[in-house]
Structure formats: C-alpha cells, structure tokens
Amino acid sequence: MFFRSSRRQKKDNKQSTNKEDSYVHLHTDLQKNIKDLENLLDKPSDLNTRTFTIGQGGPDCAIIHIEGLSDTKMINENIMKNLQIRIDEVEKTSTYFETELLDKLYLQFISISNVEKGKTMDDVSFAILSGDTVLFVNGIDQALVISTKGWDSRSIEEPITEALIRGPREGFTEDxxxxxxxxxxxxxxxxxxxxxxxxxxxxxxxxxxxxxxxxxxxxxxxxxxxxxxxxxxxxxxxxxxxxxxxxxxxxxxxxxxxxxxxxxxxxxxxxxxxxxxxxxxxxxxxxxxxNFGAMMHSPEDYYERWMIGTLIRFLRYFAAFIAVFLPALYIALVTYHPGLLPTKLAFSIASTREGLPFPAVIEAFLMEITMELLREAGIRLPKPIGQTIGIVGGLVIGEAAVSAGIVSPVMVIIVAITAIASFTFPSYSFAISIRMLRFSFMMAAAFFGLYGIILVYIMVNIHIVNLKSFGIPYSTPFSPGFKTDWKDLILRAPITMLKRRPKYLQTEDEKRINKGDQS
Known part of the structure; x- marks a missing residue:
C-alpha cells in the first residue's frame, strides 16, 4: 500500500512538474532551452535537433522538429539552406541579440508563409508535437514556430459507408x-x-x-x-x-x-x-x-429526377415499416390473433409450424439474433471473406434450421425480408436504432400481442415528439407542422419548387431561389 501511494505521489509530482515547466518562459541561453525541451519530452528518439551558426560570425541557433511529423525537404530547402548558405555575413552588433532579429529572419530568409512567435515552453512543445519546426536563436528569449507539417496521409477516395450510383466520388480523409x-x-x-x-x-x-x-x-x-x-x-x-x-x-x-x-x-x-x-x-x-426525415434522405435523391427520388423515398419508408414491425406482427398474429389472418394463410403457417419445439417468439428471437451475429461477423472480417460469410452463412444456417425442424420456412422468409429492408437506410447509426426498436416491438408482441405493439408505438412517438436536436424538435416538420417543408420530406418535389430553405431552422436568408414565385 505504501509502495502504491509513493508511486502515485511520484507520478503526480512528475505530472505537476511537467505542467508547470511547460508554461515557463523561454531563456536567452540556447542550450538551456534545448535541454528544457528535451527533458519535457523525455528525450524521444524521433526528436531531431540541429544546431548551427547563422551566416559567418552570426549567433548560434538550433532548429528542432520530430521526424515523421514534419516535412524534411521543406526544412532543408526553406530554412536550413537559407540560413546557412544564402546569408553571407551577419554583423556582430547588439541588435542581433534582440527580438528584432527574429523579425529579420522571418522577413528575409525563411521562405515559408506561416510563421509565428513562441514565448513559452508550452507554445514550443505543442508546435513540435503538431509537426511544426521551432527555431531557437542564442540570446533571444523567443522562438520562431514555422509551419512544416508533412506527415503521410490517406489520399482522397470514394466513401465506403455511403456509396452512391450517381454523385461525386470524393470523401473526407483523416486530415x-x-x-x-x-x-x-x-x-x-x-x-x-x-x-x-x-x-x-x-x-x-x-x-x-x-x-x-x-x-x-x-x-x-x-x-x-x-x-x-x-x-x-x-x-x-x-x-x-x-x-x-x-x-x-x-x-x-x-x-x-x-x-x-x-x-x-x-x-x-x-x-x-x-x-x-x-x-x-x-x-x-x-x-x-x-430530424427524423433527414435520416431517411440520401444525396442521390436530389441527383436523380424528382419522380425517381420520390419513389426511392417511398421505398425507404416502407422498408422502415417492415424492419420495425414485420417480426413483431408475425409473433402477435401467430400467437394471439390467428383469426386476423386469411384462412388459407393461417392454415399454411400452421402446417409449417407443426412439430416445431419452440413457440413463435422464441423462434423469431433465435433467427433475429443469428442474423445479427452474421451481420456483425461480416463487418469485422476482411471484406472478401465477410461478404461470403454473410451470404453463405445465412443460406446454410436457414436451410439447416428448417431441415432440423427448429424454425419454420415462413420465419426464415420474414427474417430475410426484414434484414434486406434494414439495409436500405442511408445512415448506419439510424439503421442500428431501427434494429433496437425491432426487438422492443417483438418483446411487446410476445407479451400483449397487437396491443403491445400499439403501446410501444405510442411510447416511441411520444419520445420522438419530445426529442430535440440542438433545440429543433426531432419530429419536425410532422409535429410541429410546417407544411411548406413537406415538399422535401416523403415527397421530393422538383428542384424548381424547392424555393425556400427549411422553415423549422429559422434561417436568416429563407430563399434558395430568388426568381419566380416567392411562395
């Protein structure tokens, strides 16, 4: 216990000391600044320190940067070459040991646009850890922070999670x-x-x-x-x-x-x-x-003609209904309300369920959980293998389960349709929310049938109406209603009719199109 306390105390003392040292102002002594910086960073192996003399007979100076974060070619061509070769002579006068020398170096000899001054050890250490280069000059208690960021980064590629048939192929990177x-x-x-x-x-x-x-x-x-x-x-x-x-x-x-x-x-x-x-x-x-409607929209809705965009949106809303309610409706109708089914369909489902060891709710949960496992496994595995596992695994397990008499063929069809419908959402995070709601409706249907589905549906609607995104109701423009925004909700009106920005956002400039009708 004493050892732990002592170690914790030493660690806290070290952190507090580093924090205090980082805000200490720079010294006029060049070697003191270099030593303090190396101690603050614990002398990392990738810290590159280069000391040299400016011109002939000028003051000593040093540039410090981290290899891999900085552009070495830029440092050599735009800093080192200028300070060592292109300066013929620096006169030995007192003015060169004042702050004005930094301004002279920046104005005449450093061929990089973004240069700032650092006055504390915190300014210098943060700049170096960000990929910049720091120039110390002996006799000056300030340093030049020169922008030389140049680490390797991923090139601009097509987004993987939001693929489109028609639209730009550029996606964001990590930079x-x-x-x-x-x-x-x-x-x-x-x-x-x-x-x-x-x-x-x-x-x-x-x-x-x-x-x-x-x-x-x-x-x-x-x-x-x-x-x-x-x-x-x-x-x-x-x-x-x-x-x-x-x-x-x-x-x-x-x-x-x-x-x-x-x-x-x-x-x-x-x-x-x-x-x-x-x-x-x-x-x-x-x-x-x-809002709720924005999660159902895709950029491709606007790149295609308005009839195509409207049709695709109708399909997405229909798919949302299937992804949320279909398994729950199957459980409720088979378990509590078989009389609501057409007679031939009821007899057909009953014949396929004859001899099954589990009730409909256990059957549905087993298949849905299996499908979720296959979906998650397909995402985590390498791409070529993941697609194979998702398709082949679903077919093999479904066929084997039916052959073994564990689930009915109708249940396999329902789970497959539900899985396909859940893939139609443009937003992956919103699709996960729909999958979570599906299990809530399935549990409610298992206990109370259609009444349970209706009760959970009412609860979800109450939650959506009360939910806000930065003060904007999640259910808008359904409730509170903004009829002018319905042109771009489930329908996708022609571009020439979308003359105003969404009213629920209360924008300062409401007009998108200034010509024609102002309605």
Missing part, C-alpha cells in the same frame, strides 16, 4: 485541412466560416465548426460553441466522442447528429442553414441539427 479544402471546393462563398476549437487536454486535437454566416441562425452558432467549450477529456480519437458529449439526450436510441464522409452532403446541409463539425484524425463529419 482536417484536406476536409476543409473539400468543403471550400463545394462552396465558394465568402460567408463560409470555419471556427477552430482545441479538444483534449493531452491530445489537443483541432476541431472546426463550419457554417454559412447569413443563413444559419446566430443562436444555433452560439449554442454549438457553448457545448464544445464544455468538453473536458484527455483525448477525442473520433467524432463519435464529440457526438456523445454534445447531444441533447444520451438516453435516446436515435442519433441527434448525423455523421457522414461526403463533402457534398455537408455542403448541402450548410446551405440549408445547418452546421458541421470536423475533427482532425477522422473522416466522419457531424451535421446538426437533424
């Missing part, structure tokens, strides 16, 4: 600057704003909130910034951490922020009056506020 560039390519608007935050006490990751000023409601911008300022965690490796921290109701099964890898989807949301959150290190951006 924040690449993602902001993709949005700027979509929206060349001078009112497009990118507001930066820093997330994580230890990771200190960059987070950007983007929106279009003049469209989005100002109170919405204030609210998202307020929630982001409350985040106090060590690290946020993925945008899912941000989503769970700033959502309105963590007990709800429904997502209150929409995640996407598609820049075109983000740009379309921004023009509607929403905002997006981009986090460094993840290709998934967050869009808010959202």
């Amino acid at each position: 924040l600057r690449t993602n902001t560039m993709l949005i700027r390519r979509q929206l060349r608007d001078s009112n497009l704003r990118f507001k930066s935050h820093q997330i994580g006490r230890r990771s200190k990751k960059n987070l950007t909130v983007t929106y279009i000023e003049g469209i989005i409601h100002p109170d919405l911008v204030k609210e998202v910034n307020r929630r982001l300022d409350t985040i106090d965690i060590d690290d946020a490796p993925e945008s899912g951490y941000i989503e769970q921290w700033i959502e309105d109701n963590f007990l709800s099964p429904f997502p209150q922020l929409q995640n996407t890898e598609r820049p075109d989807k983000v740009s379309a949301a921004l023009t509607e009056g929403k905002f997006a959150i981009l986090l460094d290190g993840t290709p998934f951006a967050l869009i808010a506020p959202i």
Whole structure:
C-alpha cells in the first residue's frame, strides 16, 4: 500500500512538474532551452535537433522538429539552406541579440508563409508535437514556430459507408485541412466560416465548426460553441466522442447528429442553414441539427429526377415499416390473433409450424439474433471473406434450421425480408436504432400481442415528439407542422419548387431561389 501511494505521489509530482515547466518562459541561453525541451519530452528518439551558426560570425541557433511529423525537404530547402548558405555575413552588433532579429529572419530568409512567435515552453512543445519546426536563436528569449507539417496521409477516395450510383466520388480523409479544402471546393462563398476549437487536454486535437454566416441562425452558432467549450477529456480519437458529449439526450436510441464522409452532403446541409463539425484524425463529419426525415434522405435523391427520388423515398419508408414491425406482427398474429389472418394463410403457417419445439417468439428471437451475429461477423472480417460469410452463412444456417425442424420456412422468409429492408437506410447509426426498436416491438408482441405493439408505438412517438436536436424538435416538420417543408420530406418535389430553405431552422436568408414565385 505504501509502495502504491509513493508511486502515485511520484507520478503526480512528475505530472505537476511537467505542467508547470511547460508554461515557463523561454531563456536567452540556447542550450538551456534545448535541454528544457528535451527533458519535457523525455528525450524521444524521433526528436531531431540541429544546431548551427547563422551566416559567418552570426549567433548560434538550433532548429528542432520530430521526424515523421514534419516535412524534411521543406526544412532543408526553406530554412536550413537559407540560413546557412544564402546569408553571407551577419554583423556582430547588439541588435542581433534582440527580438528584432527574429523579425529579420522571418522577413528575409525563411521562405515559408506561416510563421509565428513562441514565448513559452508550452507554445514550443505543442508546435513540435503538431509537426511544426521551432527555431531557437542564442540570446533571444523567443522562438520562431514555422509551419512544416508533412506527415503521410490517406489520399482522397470514394466513401465506403455511403456509396452512391450517381454523385461525386470524393470523401473526407483523416486530415482536417484536406476536409476543409473539400468543403471550400463545394462552396465558394465568402460567408463560409470555419471556427477552430482545441479538444483534449493531452491530445489537443483541432476541431472546426463550419457554417454559412447569413443563413444559419446566430443562436444555433452560439449554442454549438457553448457545448464544445464544455468538453473536458484527455483525448477525442473520433467524432463519435464529440457526438456523445454534445447531444441533447444520451438516453435516446436515435442519433441527434448525423455523421457522414461526403463533402457534398455537408455542403448541402450548410446551405440549408445547418452546421458541421470536423475533427482532425477522422473522416466522419457531424451535421446538426437533424430530424427524423433527414435520416431517411440520401444525396442521390436530389441527383436523380424528382419522380425517381420520390419513389426511392417511398421505398425507404416502407422498408422502415417492415424492419420495425414485420417480426413483431408475425409473433402477435401467430400467437394471439390467428383469426386476423386469411384462412388459407393461417392454415399454411400452421402446417409449417407443426412439430416445431419452440413457440413463435422464441423462434423469431433465435433467427433475429443469428442474423445479427452474421451481420456483425461480416463487418469485422476482411471484406472478401465477410461478404461470403454473410451470404453463405445465412443460406446454410436457414436451410439447416428448417431441415432440423427448429424454425419454420415462413420465419426464415420474414427474417430475410426484414434484414434486406434494414439495409436500405442511408445512415448506419439510424439503421442500428431501427434494429433496437425491432426487438422492443417483438418483446411487446410476445407479451400483449397487437396491443403491445400499439403501446410501444405510442411510447416511441411520444419520445420522438419530445426529442430535440440542438433545440429543433426531432419530429419536425410532422409535429410541429410546417407544411411548406413537406415538399422535401416523403415527397421530393422538383428542384424548381424547392424555393425556400427549411422553415423549422429559422434561417436568416429563407430563399434558395430568388426568381419566380416567392411562395
């Protein structure tokens, strides 16, 4: 016990010492600065320190960066070469030992646009850990922080989770600057704003909130910034951490922020009056506020003609009904209400269930859980094997279960149709919510039949009506009703008729199309 306490005390003392040292101002002694920085970072093997003299007879200086995070070629060509070769002579005057020397080096000899001054050890260490290069000059208690980020990153590829038949093939990457560039390519608007935050006490990751000023409601911008300022965690490796921290109701099964890898989807949301959150290190951006209808929409709805888009949306809503209610209706009708079935169908189901050892509810749960296991296994396995496991495994297990007399053929058909319907949703997180609701309806049907299904349906509707996404009701524009927004809800009206932005967002600029009818 004493050993643990002593070790914990030493650890706490070390952390507090490092924290205090990081905010200490830099020294005028070059070697002292180098030593303090190396001690703060515990002398990592990838820390590259290069000391040299500026010109002939000039002051000693040093550049420090981390290999792998910085662009070595940029450092050699734009910093080292200029300071060592292109400076013929630096006069030995007292002015070179003052802060003005840093300005002279920046203005005349460093061929990199983004250069700042660092005054504390925290400024310097954070810059180095971010991929920048720090230039120390002997006799000056400040340093130049030079932007030389150059780590390897994934190239722009087609999003895997949101594939489209017709539409752009570009997707976000793990690099924040690449993602902001993709949005700027979509929206060349001078009112497009990118507001930066820093997330994580230890990771200190960059987070950007983007929106279009003049469209989005100002109170919405204030609210998202307020929630982001409350985040106090060590690290946020993925945008899912941000989503769970700033959502309105963590007990709800429904997502209150929409995640996407598609820049075109983000740009379309921004023009509607929403905002997006981009986090460094993840290709998934967050869009808010959202409603139930937005989770059923796909960018492809707008790329095709309005009749095709409307038909696809009808199919999605029909698929949602099947994915939620079909297994529960089977349990309720077979167990409690066989009289509601047509006579021939009732006799057909009864004949297939003859000799089965389990009741309908156990049969349904066994098959649904098996299907969920196959789906999860198919995702986790390598892609070629995963597809084979999902298809072959489902066929083999279903056929074997029917042959063994464990489940009925009708149950296999229902589970297969339900699984197919659950794959039609554009949002993966929303599809998981639908799968969770399916099991709730199945349990209610097992205990109370159709009455249980109706009771759970009423409870779900009450929850959706009370649920909000950044103050916007999740059930809008159904309730509260905005009839003008129904043009782009289940129906997808022609583009020429979508003249106004969603009314429930209360945008500052309501008009999408300024010509023609103003209704």
